[in-house]
Amino acid sequence: MSPALIEGLGLLAGTLTTISFVPQVWQVWKSRSAKDISLGMYCIFVSGVALWLVYGLLVGSAPVYLANTITLILAGAVLVMKLIFDRRPPAATEAKPDDHAG
Secondary structure: OOHHHHOOOOOOHHHHHHHHHHHHHHHHHOOOOOOOHHHHHHHHHHHHHHHHHHHHHHHHHHHHHHHHHHHHHHHHHHHHHHHHHOOOOOOOOOOOHHHHOO
């Protein structure tokens, strides 16, 4: 397999795994809720992605550092939203009895 084809394979793999985070980021942003997302998992994952990014830079692998840069941004966004949204008090889902008095 040619080096260009191998590089293309790496870029395609990185693109697919990276864009898989877009629906998660969108869902958390849209719902303003990350209650079902594991904080521990995302902390470990973001740390791992950051290390892959450093590795990619050190070995000069464009597919590795490009994909992990974008993945770090997306997964980091989910992690930050998780921390912010989990600190807010839950929204009232039921009307208070006085709300219907007229």
